Amino acid sequence: RIQSRNDYINARTAGLYKDDAIAALRVSHANPAVAKYYEEFGGKPLGHTSHELLHTHFIDRTKLKG
Amino acid sequence: MTATTYQPGEISGLIEIQAAKCKGCDACKKFCPTGAIEGASGAAHRVDHDKCVGCGQCMINCPFDAIEETHSALETVIKKLADKNTTVVGIIAPAVRVAVGEEFGLPRGELVTKKLYGAMNQAGFKIFDCNFAADLTIMEEGSEFIHRLHANVQGDKDAGALPQFTSCCPAWVRYLETKYPSLLPNLSTAKSPQQMAGTVAKTYGAKVYNMAPEQIFTVSVMPCTAKKVEASRPEFNDAWSYHKEHGRHADSYQDVDAVLTTREMSQLLKLLNIDLATADEFDGDSLFAEYTGAGTIFGATGGVMEAAVRTAHKVLTGEEMARLELEPVRGLQGVKDAEITLFDKHLGQNVTVKVAVVHDMGNNVEPLLNDIMAGTSDYHFIEVMNCAGGCVNGGGQPIDRSGSSWVGNI
Secondary structure, eight states: OHHHHHHHHHHHHHHHHHHHHHOSOOSGGGOHHHHHHIIIIIOSTTSHHHHHHTBOOOOOTTSOBO | OOBOSSOTTOOOOOEEEOTTTOOOOOHHHHHOTTOOEEOOTTSOOEEOTTTOOOOOHHHHTOTTOOEEESOOOHHHHHHHHHOTTOEEEEEEOGGGGGTGGGGGTOOTTOOOHHHHHHHHHHHTOEEEEHHHHHHHHHHHHHHHHHHHHHHHHTTOTTOOOSSEEOOOOHHHHHHHHHHOGGGGGGBOOBOOHHHHHHHHHHTHHHHHHTOOGGGEEEEEEESOSHHHHHHTOTTOOHHHHHHHHTTOOOOOOOSSOEEEEHHHHHHHHHHTTOOGGGOOOOOOSSGGGOOOHHHHGGGSTTHHHHHHHHHHHHHHHSSOOSSOOOGGGOSSOSEEEEEEEEEETTTTEEEEEEEEEEOSHHHHSHHHHHHHHHTOOOOSEEEEOSSTTSGGGOTTSOOOOSSSOOOSOO
16 A cells, blocks of 8 residues: 555655666766756856746736636 | 636546446545545545546555556557658656556566667657656756745745645646645645646657657656646647747647557557567667666655755755765655755855655645644645655556555545
8 A cells, every 4th residue: 555655756766866876977067968968158157148038927817718 | 607626628537436346345445635526435436536536546555456547548549650651759757667567477576667768669659758757847846946945044025835836747736726725825836746747848849750740749657647637738738839929820739649558558458469577678669768877766645855965965065965865755654754964155155955755645745734834834845745655656657456445544
């Protein structure tokens, strides 16, 4: 029952922590592909392009009409 | 005009209870984070779609298989894969790689990243690991947190609200939007990894793939049903807006064209006669398959916070953390917290950052929100995930229907 569910959660979580433990790089700021993205295209975190493409705004959904 | 919690064009009514199959056992109600399921015990239940956040927890916990999703992109994706003029980009969420193997007879929790890449490559997908976008999320959301922290310490007038909430989980975002709109300023403005991935695939990715953006069809593979609703939000067409500003004219398209759950990806591979268990391993076909350990742990409760702390530590102190594991935010306790004291070289002083991690949102988040509204919360950064355990137990993951259901309290 609930224990069975938690067995799944624990097994899958262990799989992700294993993926982290065996990773050559373990911190986001060291990802060379992310660095390349910013260098060739995205500029800087929180920069103009980031605001345009990687950030959003949230909506008060208690007031929507349809 | 009737009030609704949905915007025009959004998927609404994703989760439905089939009256003919429902026994009125109330199991689903125990797992619904928002009290969206109506109906007396013993009578067929129904979903109040304005309250529903689309998480699918009712569905994976129904003992009678009576709850279904009303939207599936499976057939559309198969057609796109067969279309020679379309490049289909598969965006793979962290939690999929430790669950999809279960659908192919592999042990629960087995890590199958390279086999999944191989199977999806065989099916015709380009590989875009959402873990790359998770790393990107940390760069944006972590920078935003540091900006808010510094502005608050320095007493800037327009310093952003603290605590900052994570914004990766679409069920949590919708919950806040429908129930606590006064706290929206606390939500990080960073898009979720899924939405960053879709936008990047159709902007920078168009250069990487050397393809017209209109020919790129993005399919995310998610442990989550609520991601389908998120992808359909009308404002998530930023790649189209970007290209339009740069003089490209086309009909509007979404950043993420289709969302498949882990279950639906398994069905797709089976329909194409691809056995994930025996698939050749594949390393990926672009820089979008490069990710770090910080990106992959997003799929577990506490993972986003742990990843953010690793990067914030480096940015604030100039040094990497001596030990990367942040044990206090791991595990299945409903609310976890940690204090990190470090020397902030920009402020020239020690700062103590207090963080909290919440999962199984419906049972755990309200007391923290009440503290914040009362002005008595001393947290700076809070991760919230709707599902118990985080995305590994999302509503889109494989369901074990052998024996009894997972009814009960945690």
